[in-house]
Amino acid sequence: MLGEMWQFRGRYKILHMTWFAFFLSFVVWFNLAPLATSVQADLGLTDAQIKTLAICNVALTVPARILIGMLLDKVGPRKTYSLLLIYAAIPCLIFAASQTFTQLVVSRLLLSIVGAGFVIGIRMVAEWFPPKEIGLAEGVYGGWGNFGSAAAAFTLPTIGAWIALGATNPTTGEALLNWRGCIAGTGIIAALYGILYFFNVQDTPPGKVYRRPRSARGLEVTTKRDFWFLMLMNIPLTGILMLLAWRLMKVQLYGTETMYLVWIGLLGLYLFQAYNCWSVNKDLLSGKKRYPADDRYNFSQVAILELTYLVNFGSELAVVSMLPAFFEGTFVLSKAQAGMIAASYAFMNLAARPGGGLISDKLGSRKLTMAVLTAGMGIGYLMLGSVGNSWWLPFAVILTMACSFFVQAGEGSTFAIVPLIKRRVTGQIAGNVGAYGNVGAVAYLTIYSLLPTWLGGGTEPSPAILAQSNTYFFQIMGVAALIVAGLCFLILKEPKGSFAEHHEGEEEVVETPTMHTEIKF
Structure with missing residues (x-):
């Protein structure tokens, strides 16, 4: 599969078009963060209001992932992804035209729905790749698509300055960013790609039937x-x-x-x-x-995967938010230096998530892969909790990247198992598991925001208290990961047909010339 990955035909065309759809959904979802200071300065917002917008950006993602999973199982990933990408333009344009804080809040709440796009591609990729290759395929989809958040951070400020035509703030002399054009532009590009996606993919290979649940109103159990x-x-x-x-x-x-x-x-x-x-x-x-025995699935397997995604993807979103400030305060770095170092955590997505899926494919046990990667993540976080200003900075960066590998490889391993639980409800299972990632992010970030107050007794936290709160934060994530790793060892089961040539109930599908179509414009 690795040798064929760079082809743009058949199932690889579907994979590449789908990870790029996910990439654009993440560019849209994270388009505020790199432009937040410009939005704040332009509209005179307070720090509390900017933090509120960040909260609104994830507020509806949890229920949206559940609803998107239900819609996905009913109408298929092609229509669902296309509609979501086209929809993305609406809140982007509302945000770009906003003049009041209330308008900003409403638009970010609507935009948080776009964060549910991830679950759609999980089923699309699973329809096109056999169980024995599902880990790498889902890892490429998740890892390369997830890089959209980092791409937004690196490109939007530059684009914003370019379309501002070199204008500067008359008071400070700093370059102005056309944040309205950037936000609107990401939405318009996503919508155009949604149309392109609709006309260039199909839900299943020719001759294969898309299996739907008996009802998509709620998750079917057995x-x-x-x-x-x-x-x-x-x-x-x-x-x-x-x-x-x-x-x-x-x-x-x-x-x-x-x-x-x-x-x-x-x-x-x-x-x-x-x-x-x-x-x-x-x-x-x-x-x-x-249900007959061969048609049953064990919901405890879904629950374990929900917990693994809570501790890996949930912690990733939380750590990405706090890592720049952590390095800046611990090693007395500039904001630019700390930001670049922290970006190494997100950059690991390009290799780590596909790597986790590949390990899951090749090791011969998806259960063991999941447990070991989760345990490695827990140990990595516990080690990060001991990082202080006496550490050699390059070693701290290496440790951060190593921990990041286990986190993101664990994410890849989670979704190497999700499509193998029960085929006809894969969308809903992926939605539930994906929603738990946001549960973890909100829980961890809330703990992180409250730790200095708790440890400082309600007073303004000193540098020592802030350092102690960082230590406790990493330790909490590390202990949680080790507990979930133990549950993986004890409760998680190897999915039936983990390394089979075909999914349950499938006949062999041979690629035909119709699967080698070019992109239509």
């Missing part, structure tokens, strides 16, 4: 016990949204009474989701239906 397990694992998805609502109240976006109303609405959302799951599984729960 035992009564698994239904109640599903209800339990859905609680954190609602709980993290309640935590986000509390954080928005703390930054004074709204009052306590409004927060309580939001909480009531979120509880209603949980009950509605539970009702939909009951509707899908009511015959099973009433005893009218019983």
Whole structure:
């Protein structure tokens, strides 16, 4: 497969077009961060308001990944990805035209839905690649697409300065960035690619049937016990949204009474989701239906993968947010130096995530790969917790990149297993697992923001307190990863047909000339 990877035909054309769709969705999702200071200066926003926009940027991603997974299983990845990319232009244009903070908040909330694009490609790639190669294929899709966040950080400021035609701030003399043009431009490019994607991919290879669930209203389970397990694992998805609502109240976006109303609405959302799951599984729960042994799957496997993605992707999003400040404060570096060093963490995605998938393909045990990579991540975070200003800087950077490899390889290993759990509900499973990554990010970032206050007794934290909070933060992530690694060793099972030539219920599909079409414009 490695030798054929650079071809642009057949399944490799689908892979390349799909990872680039994910890449653009991440460019759009992360287009605020590199332009935040320009937005703040132009509209006179406070630091608290900018942080609020960052929270809004992930607020609806959790429920969106669930809903996108349901839509994906019903209508297929081609239509779902195309619609999402076209939709991305709407909140981008609203944000670019915003004049008030309220308009900015609404547009970022709408834009957070675009962050759900990841789960779509998981099923698209799984339809085109056999189980024995699924790890590398999903790793390429996730790793190369995920690089969109770093690409946005590196390119948007330069593009913003270019389209500002060299204008400078009359007070400070600093170069101005045309942030409105950048934000609008990313949305328009995503929408145009969505149209291109629609006319140049198909959901399955010719002759292969796209398998849909009996109902996409909720996740189908195959035992009564698994239904109640599903209800339990859905609680954190609602709980993290309640935590986000509390954080928005703390930054004074709204009052306590409004927060309580939001909480009531979120509880209603949980009950509605539970009702939909009951509707899908009511015959099973009433005893009218019983799945044969060969059609069952164990929901505990989904739950373990949700936890692995919580500790790996959740921690990645959290660490990317705090790493520049960590290096700047620990080693007394400039913001530019600290930012470049911290960027090495994100750069590892290009090789680490495909590497994790490849290891999962070649090692002969997806379970062992998942457990070892998660354990390595935990040890890496515990070691990062000991980094101080007495350390040799190059060694700290090497340790950071090594830890990053285990984190992102673990992400690749997670989604080397997801498509093998139960074929017809792959989209919903990927949506649930992906949503837990955002649960982890919000939980870790909340802990990180509160640690200095807790350790400092509510007073302004000193440099020593900040250093101690960084240590505790890495240790918390390390211990969580080691606990999940233990669960992988004890509970995770090797998926049936992990290294088979074909997916369950599939006949061999031979590539035909119709699969070698060129891109249509």
